[in-house]
Amino acid sequence: MTLPAVLVLFLFTLGPALYAFFLSLFSWSLLNKMHYVGLSNFAFIFASHLFWTAVWNTASFAFIVVPTQTLVALFIAVLLNQNLPARGFLRLAFFFPAVSSSAVISIIFMWIYNKFGILNGLLAVVGIHGPNWLANPLFALKSIMIMNIWTTSGYFMVVFLSGLQAIPQNIYDAAEMDGANSWQRFSRITVPLLKPTTFFVVIMGVIGTLQMFDQSFILSGGTGGPLHSTTTLVLLIYQYIFSYGKVGYGAAVTVILFAFTMIATLIVNRWLGKSIEY
């Protein structure tokens, strides 16, 4: 029974992954014959300024986006777990970005972030002269962070909501009887009992942000600009392989990204992955 699943897994997931390891040792332009070059692709990548820029961009993206989106998602989830009017509508409104295509969202945000777009129009109302968000290297990646947080928070909110609803009400009732105020109930009951959910949210967040590609690609027109400020590791992989025909370099970065992702996942696992005790 498991054979088809294993076959599919090997064909579409494990196979290509192993092939990336293989390719990282070769020089190939997709069009010519590949030849073995040992570890020289890695030597090139580690000496490449552009690679370290991409590492910095990807890491700072993950460090800012993951905690922010987790906190925002938790906050909205707790809020929408109350008996609010129009609760269903609000849940839908927050979840909506998660079911939209990120390409479409990116294009909408190109207009929002335009020098004369809605965002700067709103800022002008309160007397702030807004920057040229996507054309300014200082703001381009931050703009994408804001967009990403907006997009993914809704999805993780739903995950948190389901986690919240799995917490038995009687624990809260008992705590209330013992005189715990609402902050204590939140920090001593909700947060610890949500740990498995938080673990899932953080792991998915870390993996998702380390793999960020589409938003950078669309908002920078595929260049990772201005001045490489939005070049992420996956965008760099794409450029090396498909734009510049340097498959070996791209595959080497892929292998390095695999290592980074694994290390980050192990760290999160150590921190949040322990089973919880009531």
Place this chain on the structure above:
Amino acid sequence: MKVLGNVHLSAKGALSLLSAPIILAACSSSSASTASPPSNQPVTITLSGWTSSPVEAQLLTKDLAGFSKKYPYIHVNYRPISGSGSNYESVLRTRFVAGDAPDVIYVNNGGESSTFMANNDLIPLNSYIKSTNFSIKDFYSSSLSLFEKGGKIYGIPKDQSPLALFYNTAMFAKAGITHPPTTWAQLAADAKLLTNPSQHVYGLINSVQEPRWAEFLYQAGGGVMNSSMTKFTLTSPASVKGYTYFVDLYKNGYATVPTTVGATWGGQAFGMGKAAMVLSGNWLIPFLNQTYPSIHFNTAVLPSGPANNLSLTFPVAYGITKDSKHPNAAWKLVSYLTSQSGMTRWMKLGLALPTRQSLVSLPYYKQHPVTQGLLSQLPHSIAWTFPPGFVQFSSTTMVDQTTLAIENKETPKQALINMQNGGQAILSSNNG
């Protein structure tokens, strides 16, 4: 990369305006099969190209309707590849890997076409040219030689356009400027007069890609590379002079990049009425007519620098891929589109200028005087090209350095030194 080395020929003719004559006799060794399938048996071929704007796809679809009337048994699937920058070639690359490339493709002169030729992804057309008595004498040799390597012709140039100066006639009249600038000094003075930052209006709006500033290097007597494309010449005194002039237009605030006015490219900024001038090609004319019909504009040759008023031109060819199962039908399409009458038809759609010398005097141009600036620029232009392996360099490194220069974060000279070093490093690794 080693594998990309040793291929300079495609570029050879590009910078030498006096290209060698094309020797047909040397081409007969081509092994392409001319054994034609039984004619009138229905076949389907695919044609892919990029689109300079949605207008191009509409116009080509129109032109292809005539082909299917003439050859009812050949069905042409037109599949334009959209996307910006090098996306077209990225997509083609994957199609080549899959062994499923379109039969007929646009081949450009500055990107990876030279790589496609070097890897034999395109088939030599010599035997087809010969067997159908297709005359290639009429083509500008500067265009044809871009798609020729070792006596083999890999593409038939379909059209080209040089960059010329587009200017907003209403803005010029309002500012009291009677004629377009003809010298660098006039260009700077006019741009200054036409700039009004409080209205977000600038004298000149262009992105800082290499093809928008390289002409200033040529106009100063310098250049990007030497004529045999074996060495960069970005740091020669003349090149520095031309580049500094370009950078100063931006630093003085008379010129800016499209994003400053909320546009994505210079032509759009011009259409929005935010730019009094823009350097652009023929493709801008149908775009403006369709998207911004209220803009009044005209074209003129580029203003002269200390040496000349050279511009860059962008020839595009049709090539047939090795994956084509019906090369004979594909050749029928290519020759239909690029023949004397085919190119005449295409020219009348107004998207680009001819690569056939005889068509420059087409009556169409008399009826459309707005193309005069582009036509007059054509004899004073160099075909834009790079050797294989320079896509990353020309699309990011050169843009980045120029961005730093116009933002005054490094001197023009330093930007050129950085580009010179980067370019030389790629050249030496290609040859190594």
